[in-house]
Amino acid sequence: MHIWRLVAGRHAATALNGEGAALFGGRWNPPGRRMVYTADSLALATVELSVHITGGRVRYVALQLELPDHLVDALEVSGLKRSWPTSEASTRRVGEAWLDSRRSVALSVPSALVDARSGERNVLLNPQHPAAASLREVQRFDVVLDERL
Numbered sequence: 001m002h003i004w005r006l007v008a009g010r011h012a013a014t015a016l017n018g019e020g021a022a023l024f025g026g027r028w029n030p031p032g033r034r035m036v037y038t039a040d041s042l043a044l045a046t047v048e049l050s051v052h053i054t055g056g057r058v059r060y061v062a063l064q065l066e067l068p069d070h071l072v073d074a075l076e077v078s079g080l081k082r083s084w085p086t087s088e089a090s091t092r093r094v095g096e097a098w099l100d101s102r103r104s105v106a107l108s109v110p111s112a113l114v115d116a117r118s119g120e121r122n123v124l125l126n127p128q129h130p131a132a133a134s135l136r137e138v139q140r141f142d143v144v145l146d147e148r149l
Helices: 009-013 017-023 042-050 088-101 130-134
Strands: 002-008 036-037 059-064 072-074 106-110 121-125 135-142
Touching: 002 042, 009 059, 036 042, 042 059, 042 121, 059 130
Parallel strands: 072 106
Antiparallel strands: 002 036, 002 059, 036 121, 059 135, 106 121
């Protein structure tokens, strides 16, 4: 499986340690828990990042990663509460339970920003899982996002 991560250039060296998510929390993790957010396409990674951008042109780095499919678990919309797109509390509980289980290094989840019927997925990574070493960087390049985002 190929996945994408888009990060501000100043964070490129630590893009896979989950520290930012641990500091602030995210849709799928509470503060204090490391998690790395990726997407199954660079376009979805851009959409997911764009909701957090506040003005100014910033240099970003796109990382394409590869991991074996058998290391990825999948969570379907049917396994979530109906209010999941707007209820961070419920998705954080799901994400924290997954981290605690240590069942897999990656969890494929629906995007709250793109209709689930599209099949586009975010892929959460547990950087503290023993299989995290199985991640392989395929490519890395600089990206300047359009100011309209």
